[in-house]
Amino acid sequence: MSFNDIIGQEKAKELLLRSIKENKISSSYLFWGKEGVGKKFTALEFAKAINCLHPGEDFTSCENCYSCSKINKLCSPDLNIIEPVKNTISIQQIRDLQHQLNLKPLESKRKFYIIDRAEKMTEQAENCLLKTLEEPPPKVIIILICQHPGYLLPTIISRCQLINFTTLKSVNLKRIISTLKKKDLDDEKLELICRLARGSVGKALNLISKKEYLKKREEILNLLISISPKKYDLLSFNRIKDFFSGTDDQLEEAIEIMLFWYHDLLFIQELPIHRYLFNIDKLSILQEKSKIYSLKRLKNILEYLGQIKELIERNINKQLLADELYLKLVGEDGD
Ligand SMILES: [Zn+2]
Structure with a gap:
């Protein structure tokens, strides 16, 4: 080097x-x-x-x-x-x-x-x-x-x-990661990891080495896909509550995955280009799901997800945070 x-x-x-x-x-x-x-x-x-x-x-x-x-x-x-x-x-x-x-x-x-x-x-x-x-x-x-x-x-x-030092462009990040990790990454997975890593080599390598990360992401996305505005359902509510009863690190990871998902739903409504999407492997589902969300609801969800870390640091009861988040996801529009 x-x-x-x-x-x-x-x-x-x-x-x-x-x-x-x-x-x-x-x-x-x-x-x-x-x-x-x-x-x-x-x-x-x-x-x-x-x-x-x-x-x-x-x-x-x-x-x-x-x-x-x-x-x-x-x-x-x-x-x-x-x-x-x-x-x-x-x-x-x-x-x-x-x-x-x-x-x-x-x-x-x-x-x-x-x-x-x-x-x-x-x-x-x-x-x-x-x-x-x-x-x-x-x-x-x-x-x-x-x-x-x-x-x-x-x-x-x-x-x-x-x-x-600027954030790496996706193409440069891909060049670095494919040089460092040639073998076990197919093109599709490489593309996905680079998007989720948001221009950080360290983050990309971390995502690759944490084998369970993509599995966990899949679980969380399946849950989010199953949730629809104004459709309260006890099973999904309990699953959201589960995330909030784990460790702070696990919760932080889950929140980030959620942030990426709702960011994509918002983006896909606003812009026809897909360059800025995180979850590129879920494009057709994103396109479908984005139709049932109002802009106001998506902005509210994103704003709340962005605040959760700070609220946890202020020792706000985590189960209350879970209730509030679920309300943002399925409650009346803009609640
Ligand atoms: Zn020398």
């Missing part, structure tokens, strides 16, 4: 390669964009390109030298990856980083510190890191990775060069 293997992030790639070419490398970067679009991969490729002992004419890494192979194995002493521990990056982790910072690189041109999921830094950790970003030691490059700059202190953002 090298810089040339980064797919779909042409702008980020060009900016970083140009900074190497013109020798205008910043001391701190913020790579931001959705999960699974290649931010960490690019950070590692950037480190490799800069520290490579025999870079190519286009300034990309050789992949064979001592430095490249050590970074590929993630065992270079000059490459440090800081990740959340129990969902938090603590001030102690940043202090440890600062301790090492002033030591010269052991065997590379530059030392790299990659702070993955930087939005998990506590406020104290961020303030502590700020001191380093304000007075960066020589030969050190800090790359913060996060989903959106808005999650970080403005003072942190102002010290970094921001590089945006």
